[in-house]
Amino acid sequence: MQDSPHGVRLVVGDVRGKGMGAVAAVAVVIGAFREAAEQETTLEAVAQRLERALARERTRQDGIDAFEGFTTAVLAELPHGGSSDGSDDGIVRIVNRGHPPPLLLHHDGTLRTLAAPEPALPLGMADLGRWPDRATESGFPSGATLLLYTDGLSEARDAHGRFYDPLRRLAGRRFPDPRSLLGRLAAEVRRHSGGGMTDDMALLAVRRP
Numbered sequence: 001m002q003d004s005p006h007g008v009r010l011v012v013g014d015v016r017g018k019g020m021g022a023v024a025a026v027a028v029v030i031g032a033f034r035e036a037a038e039q040e041t042t043l044e045a046v047a048q049r050l051e052r053a054l055a056r057e058r059t060r061q062d063g064i065d066a067f068e069g070f071t072t073a074v075l076a077e078l079p080h081g082g083s084s085d086g087s088d089d090g091i092v093r094i095v096n097r098g099h100p101p102p103l104l105l106h107h108d109g110t111l112r113t114l115a116a117p118e119p120a121l122p123l124g125m126a127d128l129g130r131w132p133d134r135a136t137e138s139g140f141p142s143g144a145t146l147l148l149y150t151d152g153l154s155e156a157r158d159a160h161g162r163f164y165d166p167l168r169r170l171a172g173r174r175f176p177d178p179r180s181l182l183g184r185l186a187a188e189v190r191r192h193s194g195g196g197m198t199d200d201m202a203l204l205a206v207r208r209p
Contacts, residue, residue, distance in 0.1 A: 001204070002037040007080050009037040009046065012148040012204050013073035013123070014099065028057045029071060029123070043077045044133040047095045047123075054124045070124040072099040074148055078140065078206070090208050092140040095133050098122035100151050105181070107143030109172040114138050145178055145207040152201030153185065156193045164192045178205035 001010045011033045015022045032053035036046040054071065077093040094102060094114050099122070101115040116136055140146065149166070156164040169188065175181040182203050189201065 001206070002034060004038050006041060006077065008078040008206075009033075009043070010076045010078075010148065010204060010206065011037075011050075011073055012099070012150060012202055013071050014150040014152075014200075014202070015071045016122075024057060025054060025071060025124075028053050029073070033075075043075055043093050043095050043135045047073075047075055047097060047133045051123050051126055055126065058124070070122040071097075072122040072151075073097045074099040074102060076102065076146065076148065077135070078146075078208070089142060090140040091137050092146055093135040093137050095135050096120060097133075098125075100149060100154055103147040103149075103166065103170065104138065104140070105145045105147060105170060105173075105175070106141065107174065109174050111167065111171045112138075113167065140208050142208055145175070145181060145205055147181065148204040150200065150202045153189060153203065156189045156201070158192050159194060164189050178207050181205050 001008065003009075011029070013026075013029055015025045015029075029050055032050050033046065036049035040046045040049060050071075050073065074097070075095045079091060079093075081090075092104075092114070094116065096116040097120050101113050104112040104114055106112070114136070118134070120133065147166075147170075153166055154163060158164075166185070170185075175184065182205050185203060186201075
């Protein structure tokens with residue numbers, strides 16, 4: 001998460017791959033995001049900077065540590081101030097690169113999935129095709145909470161092989177603050193999986209006051 005002249009910008013990603021190459025990819029994405037979030041005027045341009053940074057990293061690596069995976073990522077932007085129509089309600093812009101879509105939890109328990117209208121390839125897969133990044137814009141009303149997560153949440157399995165479903169588990173519920181939401185989610189997923197999660201899980205929640 002980083003504040004910028006263009007709004008608060010966030011990223012959650014998931015590197016697919018192993019070894020030192022994957023570790024390097026994480027460092028590259030984080031470093032490129034911090035720089036691009038401050039400098040680029042659009043969220044689409046931030047995504048393109050991440051793409052180029054990973055491409056440069058790929059050319060530097062060779063041997064057994066070469067990074068052969070890809071990175072799914074979702075970027076979000078919360079512009080400063082209210083919406084463009086002058087109301088108090090804000091907006092959130094999303095660019096999704098093959099990542100689980102963010103969830104928007106309204107203060108009354110209503111739950112929305114902020115899915116991209118057109119699927120896009122993860123970062124690091126530009127060799128397979130190029131589609132222009134297009135940010136989608138959604139309302140972000142007062143009291144709502146934006147939840148970004150990796151598939152370590154949605155693909156956590158119980159003893160019978162059933163996935164944890166955040167849509168079903170969170171619909172209709174209210175949480176006093178983002179910290180409570182994240183704490184409850186983490187505890188529920190641990191119980192669901194019996195403490196034996198096979199994938200890392202990252203969660204990020206932001207509430208509009």
